[in-house]
Amino acid sequence: MAVQLDFGVVLERWPELVRGTAATIGLALAGMALALVIGIAGVAVLRGKNRIGHAVVRAFVEVIRNTPFLVQIFFIFFALPLAGVRLNPTVTAIVALGLNGGAYAIEIIRGGVEAIPTGQTEAGLALGLRPSEVFRFIILKPALRSIYPSLVSQFIMLTLTTSIATSISAYELTSVAQRIDGDTFRTFEVYFTITVIYLLVSWGMMAMFAAVSRRAFAYPTR
Amino acid sequence: MFARLLSGTTSRAVLTAALLALPLAGAAQARSLEEAKASGTVRIGIQADNCPWGCLGSTGQAQGIDAEIGRALAAHLGVEAEFVPMAVANRIPALTADKVDVLIASLGITAERAQSVQFSQPYAENELFVTAVKSQALPDLAALSDKAVGVPRSTPMDTILTAQAPTDATLQRFDDDASTIQALLSGQVDAVGANQFYIQRLETARPGEFENKFPIGALYQGIGTRLGEADWNNAVNTFLDDHLSSDEFKAAYSEWLQIDVPDLPESIDSVSFTVAQQ
Amino acid sequence: MIGPQELAFLGRGLMWTLALTAIGFTGGIVFGFLVALARVSPLKWLRWIAAGWIAVFQGTPLLMQLFVVYFGLPLLGFSPPAWGAVAVALTAHASAFLGEIWRGAIQAVPGGQTEAAHALGLGYRARMRDVILPQALRLSLPATIGFLVQLLKGTSLAAIVGFIELTRAGQIVSNQTFKPLLVFGLIGLIYFLLCWPLSRLGRRMELRLAAATAR
The missing domain is CATH 3.40.190.10 (Periplasmic binding protein-like II)
Incomplete structure (x- = not known):
């Protein structure tokens, strides 16, 4: 009994694959945006003087970085409603992705910020910039430029992590794959196809980030 | 590669042929009874x-x-x-x-x-049912309109409700019965497509809160x-x-x-229970 | 309630989590070493193959890698038990990530050292073994430990193909006891207690390394 591979029954469902891919990209972008906000806010707190704030951010980073995403998303979806917080699957996925990516973003951004020589901050203050302006122009932008590569690889990871959201019934590419598999039982073909799509999505994301970097972080030439 | 294949004017037949109905060399011979x-x-x-x-x-x-x-x-x-x-x-x-x-x-x-x-x-x-909390009025399929309904993915509950539930009902598909039941308990869905045992498990978890609303078929x-x-x-x-x-x-x-053995059917749809003789 | 029986069940799941991590990490070290060497090889085609291997595993979800290996191996005529398929997928995954980490470390060893070793008449093997790799190993330790933490957390995805490791065991207990808050909290705590010391160790090494290389 030779095994026959048949990709036709999978590929003929291409409209669903396209919708699922779009949903995956949407989840990823929303997750990244939230992660970036959490990352920047977290670093701002860490640079501030509030001791409790420090402790909360540190604990958040350690807990998120040292537990699996699957456990985190289960916790938010199945357990938090018992504590009165009920989020639908898509929102749960975005929040989980944002919290997870945010913890890593805090670490990455903090590293970049700490690498800025203090003399630069002092120079900014001496020029009469307000502390918030110093943070924005002298710390944040150069720091973002130097940490950009790490942030991008973290965001690619975040994109790939969206596949886990299927386990709380969120709609994205992997959930589409599981439906097609349920109808066709062409399991290997389905997951092989989906894997190729993920590869294209992550390569596309990398190309997009490279383009952003060329525009956003170019030093003035004059 | 995938995008290029899709953008072409390929029909399914061509796709199938192009993407190889390929017999893998040395493919597994499944284990026999002997x-x-x-x-x-x-x-x-x-x-x-x-x-x-x-x-x-x-x-x-x-x-x-x-x-x-x-x-x-x-x-x-x-x-x-x-x-x-x-x-x-x-x-x-x-x-x-x-x-x-x-x-x-x-x-x-x-x-x-x-x-x-x-x-x-x-x-x-x-037996399959739609199951929900007692306080929720759900007399029939039409009442599922606008509701979030959990089903275990690719099961008959999924198939039946996908085909028969109103289009504005949101079907949420979970990996298995356990996650589906958990979603109902957590209030993540308003109702679930259930088999006859969901109610026992729901009773164990929260006695007196849930009930089977109406049958949707038997398996x-x-x-x-x-x-x-x-x-x-x-x-x-x-x-x-x-x-x-x-x-x-x-x-x-x-x-x-918890029930006696029911009468089991001699035939179901067009499914044959024996391998056709060649 | 969560009694001794449930805890014992979680304990067995934990053993599988540790076993899968150990197998994936050990296999990843062996094959990742080969991937790293291929990646910095003088042979162009070998570099290409290694780069492709790394790109595929870093560009696709671990969950898909598990699915493809789990359902693909039987098509190739192998039928390993579930843990075997998961172990193969984790090993391949780890080899790509560790290979890339070590490539970076090998290339971070200053080029002058290779030239010096050349000048001393050392061949490829002696150069790698006695000059480059010992330094690269030291440079790569923090990132290697960081990946070990990722891998340990990644074993939780074996739950989605139905393999009963810690997370899946937690799901089952949660569904029997209907105490998801407690059970998933407990599962999270167990992972944390495993990963946190490793993360701290990695960070301490990183700081020591930074202090040693700072001038």
Whole structure:
């Protein structure tokens, strides 16, 4: 009994694959945006003087970085409603992705910020910039430029992590794959196809980030 | 590669041909009944967390009506039963990929599944319902309008509700029964597509809160074997011929399913319970 | 309630989590070493193959890698038990990530050292073994430990193919006891207690390394 591979029954469902891919990209972008906000806010707190704030951010980073995403998303979806917080699957996925990516973003951004020589901050203050302006122009932008590569690889990871959201019934590419598999039982073909799509999505994301970097972080030439 | 293929004016036939209906060299020869007997074990796919059908007890041993039938089948064949825990989604792939010899995994007999699996004659009945909290008025399918309804992915509950629920009902598909029940308990869905045992499990969790609203169909479970493999199919049918009328089976059925053995149908849709003779 | 039986069940799941991590990490070290060497090889085609291997595993979800290996191996005529398929997938995954980490470390060893070793008449093997790799190993330790933490957390995805490791065991207990808050909290705590010391160790090494290389 030779095994026959048949990709036709999978590929003929291409409209669903396209919708699922779009949903995956949407989840990823929303997750990244939230992660970036959490990352920047977290670093701002860490640079501030509030001791409790420090402790909360540190604990958040350690807990998120040292537990699996699957456990985190289960916790938010199945357990938090018992504590009165009920989020639908898509929102749960975005929040989980944002919290997870945010913890890593805090670490990455903090590293970049700490690498800025203090003399630069002092120079900014001496020029009469307000502390918030110093943070924005002298710390944040150069720091973002130097940490950009790490942030991008973290965001690619975040994109790939969206596949886990299927386990709380969120709609994205992997959930589409599981439906097609349920109808066709062409399991290997389905997951092989989906894997190729993920590869294209992550390569596309990398190309997009490279383009952003060329525009956003170019030093003035004059 | 994928995008280019899609953007072309390819029809399905061309796609299929282009993307190779490819016989892999050295592909697996699935294990035959003789080989299983020689090895002294039969590998039985069973659900890991879906009692009273099949589950692993807290010490890891297989339990449930499926486990009882599995052990009786092994005894009938004169071998040891080796239970392999399955998730809902990988039951059939695990069988076709020769990871197990037979599936006794609360597998409802449907025409779609019969395209991929050879079913035996049925050994149990499973009634399907829409289930929700008592305070919610849900007289019929139309009342599901605008509601979030949980179903275990790719099960008959999924198929039936996908086809029959109002279009503005949101179907949320979970990996298995357990997650679906958990979603109802957590209030993540308003109702679920349930089999006859959800209510028992909901009662254990929160007594008196939930009820079956209306039936959406009935399913009959069969033992799954690989398509075209008459040796396995014959063996399980022969086993069931005797076993279904035995006191041992009746006792196990009422112990686990809390009801007497119902009348099981002679035929279902257009599904054949035996491998066609060639 | 969660009694001794449930805890014992979680304990067995934990053993599988540790076993899968150990197998994946050990296999990843062996094959990742080969991937790293291929990646910095003088042979162009070998560099290409290694780069492709790394790109595929870093560009696709671990969950898909598990699915493809789990359902693909039988098509190739192998039928390993579930843990075997998961172990193969984790090993391949780890080899790509560790290979890339070590490539970076090998290339971070200053080029002058290779030239010096050349000048001393050392061949490829002696150069790698006695000069480059010992330094690269030291440089790569923090990132290697960081990946070990990722891998340990990644084993939780074996739950989705139905393999009963710690997370899946937690799901099952949660569904029997209907105490998801407690059970998933407990599961999270167990992972944390495993991963946190490793993360701290990695960070301490990183700081020591930074202090040692700072001038």
